[in-house]
Amino acid sequence: MQEMKANNRISDFIGAFLRENEPLLEEIREEAQKDAVPIIRDETAALLRVCLEMHKPKRILELGTAVGYSGLFMLYSLGENTELSTVENFPQRILKARENFARSPYSENITLLEGDGGEILERLVLEKKSFDFIFLDAAKAQYPLWLPLILELLPTGGVLFCDNILQDGLLLESRFFLERRQRTIHKRMREFLHLLRENAELESSIVPIGDGVSISVKK
Numbered sequence: 001m002q003e004m005k006a007n008n009r010i011s012d013f014i015g016a017f018l019r020e021n022e023p024l025l026e027e028i029r030e031e032a033q034k035d036a037v038p039i040i041r042d043e044t045a046a047l048l049r050v051c052l053e054m055h056k057p058k059r060i061l062e063l064g065t066a067v068g069y070s071g072l073f074m075l076y077s078l079g080e081n082t083e084l085s086t087v088e089n090f091p092q093r094i095l096k097a098r099e100n101f102a103r104s105p106y107s108e109n110i111t112l113l114e115g116d117g118g119e120i121l122e123r124l125v126l127e128k129k130s131f132d133f134i135f136l137d138a139a140k141a142q143y144p145l146w147l148p149l150i151l152e153l154l155p156t157g158g159v160l161f162c163d164n165i166l167q168d169g170l171l172l173e174s175r176f177f178l179e180r181r182q183r184t185i186h187k188r189m190r191e192f193l194h195l196l197r198e199n200a201e202l203e204s205s206i207v208p209i210g211d212g213v214s215i216s217v218k219k
Contacts, residue, residue, distance in 0.1 A: 019046070019049075021073075022076050024072070024100075024103060024104060025069065025072060025073055025076060028067060028068065028069045028072065028100050029069055031067075032066070032067050032069055037066055037067055037093070038066065038164075039066055039067070039069045039070060040069065040070045040073070040137065040163055040210070041210035041211065043209050043210050044163055044209055044210030044211070044213055045070070045073055047207065047209055047210075047213060048070075048073070048074070048077075048135070048161060049073075049077045051133075051159060051161060051215065052074060052077045052078055052133070053077065055132070055133060055159050056078065057078070057082060057131075057132040057133035057159070058081065058082055058083065058132060059082075059083050059085075059130065059131045059132055059133070060074055060082060060083070060084045060085070060131060060132075060133045060134070060135065061085050061086075061087075061124075061129075061131035061133075061134045061135070061153060062074070062084060062085070062086040062087065062134075062135045062137075063086075063087050063117050063121075063134070063135070063136045063137065063138040063146070064087070064088065064117075064135075064136070064137040064138035064139075065086040065087060065088035065093065065094070065097045065112065066088070066093055066097070066137075067093055067096045067097050067100055068086075068096070068097035068098075068100040068101050069100075070135065070137065071084050071086045071097075071101075071110065072100065072101070072104050072106065074135065075104070075106040075109055075110070076104075076106075080105075080106065080109060082109060083109055083111070084106075084109055084110045084111070085110075085111045085113060085124075085129075085131070086110065086111070086112055086113065087113045087114075087115075087117050087120050087138070088112065088113075088114060089114070089115060089116055089117065094112065094114055097112060098112060117138050117139065117142060117146065118142060118145065118146060118149070121146055121149040121150065121153070122149060124149075124153055125149055125152045125153060129153055130153060130154075130155050130158075131153050131154065131158065132154075132155060132157070132158045132159070133158065133159050133161070134150055134153065134154060134158070134159070134160045134161070135161050135163075136150070136160065136161065136162040136163070137162070137163040137164060140164065140188065140189055141188040141189075142188075143162070143188060143189065143192040144188055144191045144192040144195055147192065147195055147196075147199075151199075151201060151202075151218065154218045155218065156218055156219065157217065157218065158217070158218045159215065159216070159217055159218075160202075160214075160215070160216040160217075160218070161213065161214075161215055162213065162214040162215075162216075163210070163211070163212075163213055164210075164211045164212065165189065165193065165206060165211070165212035165213060165214050166208070166211055166212030193206070193214065196214060196216055200219075201218055201219055202216045202217065202218060202219065203216065203217045203219055204216040204217075
C-alpha cells in the first residue's frame with residue numbers, strides 16, 4: 001500500500017511538469033478516460049515524445065489504435081511529414097478512431113488497418129514494408145508471437161516502443177499467486193521480455209514509468 005501511494009505521488013509530481021496537450025488530444029483523452037478505454041498514460045506519452053523527437057521517424061506502425069489517441073499524439077509531436085499505419089481489431093474502437101482522425105489535421109497521413117494484428121503483420125512482411133518506429137500497445141499475449149514479424153518490418157536503427165510492459169505490477173508476482181485468467185498474460189509477457197533481452201539484433205531497456213515501457217533499437 002505504501003509503495004502504491006509513493007508511485008501515485010511520483011506520477012502526480014511528474015504530471016505537474018508535463019506539457020499541455022493540444023485541445024483535440026485533451027478532448028479525446030478525457031473522453032477515453034470517461035469511457036474506461038485504456039490509453040497511454042501522460043508520463044509515458046512524454047517519454048514517447050522525447051523518443052520521437054530524437055529519432056524523427058517518417059514511417060510509424062502502431063499496433064493497437066484504440067480510439068486513436070496515441071496515434072494522433074505521435075503525429076502532433078512530429079508534424080505532417082510523418083506517415084502512420086495503425087492496426088485495430090475491435091469494430092467500435094475502429095469507428096471512434098476514424099471519427100477522431102477525421103477531426104484532426106492529419107487524417108491524410110493515417111492508414112487505419114482493420115483486422116487481426118498477426119495477420120496484418122504477416123501481410124506487411126509479404127509486401128516488404130518498412131517502418132522506422134513501431135509502437136506496440138495491443139493484445140499482450142501476442143507480443144512474443146509477433147516479435148519475429150515486427151523485427152522483419154524494422155530496419156537497422158529502427159525503434160520498438162512497447163507500453164504496459166509491467167501490467168500494473170502483475171509481472172513482478174509469481175504466477176502461483178495469480179488468478180488462472182491472469183497466468184497466460186503473465187507467462188507471455190515474461191517470455192517477451194526474455195526475447196528482447198536475448199535477441200542479438202536488439203539493444204533494449206525497460207523503463208519503470210507509467211505501467212512500464214520497453215524501448216529497443218535494432219542494431
